[in-house]
Amino acid sequence: MADVTFTVDGKQLTAPKGTLLIEACRKAGIEIPAFCYYPGLSLQGACRMCVVRVEKMPKLQTACTTPVADGMVVTTESPEIAQARKATIELLLGNHPLDCPVCDAGGECELQDMTFKYGAHQSQFVEIKNHREEQQWSPVVYFDRPRCILCYRCVRVCGEGMDVWALGIQNRGSGAVIAPNKQDHLECEECGMCIDICPVGALTSGTYRYKTRPWEMSHVSTVCTHCADGCKTTLGVRRADDGMEIVRGDNRDKSGFNNDFLCIKGRYAFDFASREDRITQPLLKQPDGQFKPATWDEALDFAGKQLREIRDTRGGKSIGVIGSTRITNEEAYLLQKFARTVLGTNNIDHHRTADYPSFLAALKAKGQKEASIRDFADAKAILVLGSDPTEQHPLLAWQIRNNVRNNQARLYAANHQDIKLRRQATGFLKIQQENYGALIAFLAGNEKTFEGNANAAGFREALRKEESIVIAFGSEYRGRDIEALIAFGAGFPNVKFACLGDYANSRGASDMGLLPDLLPGYVPVTGAGSFMQEYGAALPQTAGMDMVQMFDAAGRGELAALYVASADPVKRFGVDPAALKNTFLIVQDMFLTETAKLADVILPAANLYEKAGTATNTYGDLQLVKKAGDKAGVRSDFDLIVRLAGHMGHDIKSLVPFGKGLLADFGQSRGTQSGEADRHAVWLTAHQLELKASPFDPFAIFDEIQRLVPAYDLPRLDLMAGNDEHLKSDLVQIQTGATRRDLVLPSNDTLFTSGTLGEYSQMLHSVMESRKQSPAETAAD
């Protein structure tokens, strides 16, 4: 739209026609206060804080409902305006409890800030305030009516943003009150957006309330450890006896692609990290089957010696390694390097939740066609095949809903279930679960399966009119089906694709070569030349055993040792414990999982919130993982791999080339400022001195990843600044993934489960318990 020119506080501004005055001012750096206005949500004009003087208008105007117009002359600060805002705050404070010293929002309360700014510090009222008792609406949502200023942000974000509509308004006038959808409690997706968006302390979080003050926490911006959307989250961390405790998750700095969005898991399910039953010292299994605490040296010595002996006597092929979908890229990479160079085996795998190799191989010839999660926010049209984003990819669902609502994007979805997103869909096609492949053939023009199906024909017809589209598909698609899907999609003039996997770094685990047949960057193990050159070592050239084959081999007594890093394959894959009785098992994990129970050595591991590195979401967006703090008694998987190699007598410098590149240490591991480390490195090199960096520096490995995996060779500055970078997805080496055994096992997580981590989240359990007690319809209905 054409730009209009107008004047605000004597400054001449231009903005596109139709821009709201409040937005135009904010963009120009002129702050206009508002409680009810919230970008992206419907307009209210209710709080009257954003009043400004527009010339030629008789009354003060609300900047949040006034579009800019040519020649408009606006004053945003004057005694008259300040008085109007002050009076509004005075009226609010009349009923608002002045319990700021104990209120959860104290220190980060918009009402407090406005009172400070406009100086409404004297109360003229002597009457008693209207009072209502505080209510608990769910295990995680509490509501304190007296503190509520009725800005309706929560009502709108729940309805418009989440499409849940669990909050409404009861009564009128001064008796008006926000109310939950089930009389006295909420039945909803428990996303906590209402709490996050509340400008005051009216809605508080069951996990955070009254635990601490905002200024007593440090705030660490990192990546959520749950699903594969990779939301950025700001963890509120405070000191505790054993190092640190995470007390809050939100995204108030809105710096990530998820803006301020987090789902229940990102916002609350960090409590596993502080569980009492977390393993905090190495354990060795005794002959009687009991675990006995050991020192780090005892445990690592024992594990290292055993591993070395097995490797030397029975060969690397008798050892298996299972990695995790929730470790960093550097750890996944290091684990495969450890397996291939130290153990000499290609028997390495992880719990695969999507067929990334087939996807990336099929995309290879199509150029940069992989969609970032950001693409869903402004795509003209979106096609979702399979998956249930609302449950498994809450951020994706949020992006789609907002895009449909604010930009009138068209959503097409085909699914074997009535997924909730169909409410936003222009076209929805319900198909049989076995027909996902046939659907692609139909969309591409083959009539067979859907012959005579008018719905399907209409769906295809509408789809054919689209010129610019983003296609996301779930684990229903693998191998040849993915190839067919990409071939069909390539017919759109402008298209991008996304493959939906399940866990925080599932994509990274796959990209980093936790696979028996593929090296990092999907280089076949048969063509490992560049890797051997970089590693200065020979690599096994034949494909190893995958997850299922390893457990089969164990059952036959052919797997002498198994090293499991932060995974629970025994539970996930339903492995018979007896199969592992003759296998020497090393497990590093947070908890005594089903797999850990069978271990000979257990090494206590840190989780994603307690380490630094990078992680890749399922859309190929690379982000920095920052350490929230150290937990006493545990070590990162990275640390443990390096130490294990060392205790096996391996030269750890050949494993982690620390000090090798000048880019290596960004200060992450030593707590120095990043620039400082770089200057230090330059100085050392100039004087022919060796850089004394740490062997536990993940960025030494990240350097190596960038050298060997072209897709990850991205400019690092943006990444280091906390931004996301989209991978160069066309740089894989394999031609097809369709001939491989995909072994994809979808997690089938819901909004309230999260694999192993979910099992150890008390909060997620309590939410599920509370839902069982009121078994009415689910939020999705």
Place this chain on the structure above:
Amino acid sequence: MAYLTTHPDVVPVISFRFGKGAADIDRYLELDGYKSVRKCFEMEPDAIINEVKTSGLRGRGGAGFPAGMKWSFVPKESAKPKYILVNGDESEPGTCKDRLIFEHDPHSVIEGVLIAGLAVGAKMGFIYLRGEYRFLIEIMEKAVADAYQRGFLGKGIFGTKHDFEIVVQTGAGAYEVGEESALMESLEGKRGVPRIRPPFPAVAGLYGGPTIINNAETIATVPHIFRIGAKEYAALGTERNGGTRLFCLSGHLEKPGVYELPMGYNLKKMIYEVGGGIPNGKKLKAVVPGGSSTPVLLPEEIDIGMDFDQVAKAGSMLGSGGVVVLDETVCMVEFALRTIKFYQHESCGWCIPCREGTDWLKKSLTRLHMGGAVDKDIDQIKYIADNMLGRTFCPLGDAAAMPTAAFVKKFRKEFEDHLNGKGCPYHPAPDYELATV
């Protein structure tokens, strides 16, 4: 059936069928009913609008916006259907005129809707009745059913190619819904809170379609304009204030009631002659000229003509025509409290100044009336009212603030007489019911 009263000065235009059994469709037809709409079928839409403009008819709901001009804002072409909406949510204290129209002359409302429909090209109308007017629903619904049965509504009305549907709907008892955009929200089945404007209803109103929303009296006047002629109707009133309107006289009067008088009729005459003066030889203390939201007038201010412009010049508003007369026995603080209690109760709660302001005004006035206030509390009441004025989302806040500010300004002495523990000089025993509710 409400008791009907009259006076020689009454000019029965709107009320000409009152008391004549015109709720019956045959009787209505005998009394020249549905003749105006037949005339309009012969006219171009613009000609209909021009007639209404010529008549000088201004909105009877309170704001006094020229009806013909409002109609002319509706775009000729519209992708969405257009609607005619009758605001029969008569809730302003002191106002009781629309109920007489619904009771005595329901077909005039239907006929008015049909004419408005022809003028702007709408094919559907809604008659929204106040929730408390339960007894009128039957009358109105029967009138609509009769009109359908005679072919005046439905497909091909009056044997023409025109179609028109009317739906009668009631509110749930909220004053706020008398505000036009809140009424549309309510009609759409939502919470009755006002909408952001623009867009104005004439452009995007009910269900997003262009909508004419008129007060019941305004729409019921339209057929009469075509019955007696626009120029003739305009000539009954004063300049820019055409015709007559129903004045609702209440309070301390010998003969309270609803009287149809020409616009610009002298207020003093209205009280002392039409209303029969103050009973029991008491003296006049104050007059609320146009419903409870209009600023009060002192006895020396009432020698004015009752039309929109003259009352505005006197510092008040003609409003909805609800004239409330108070004699010397009335405690003005108590009256202010009565008034604000109504607005506090009816505030929808949407915006802060109205929601919190009415609540604090009620609390402060309650305390003041009981004698628990000191001097600065009077200023505090004035301060709240001043800071509500013009700052609220819809006019309800103004409706509460304006009279309060006027009470304080014009009767400050009476407020001061209540201070410092003295309490109410008019009702020495505190009215606990009033104070605590």
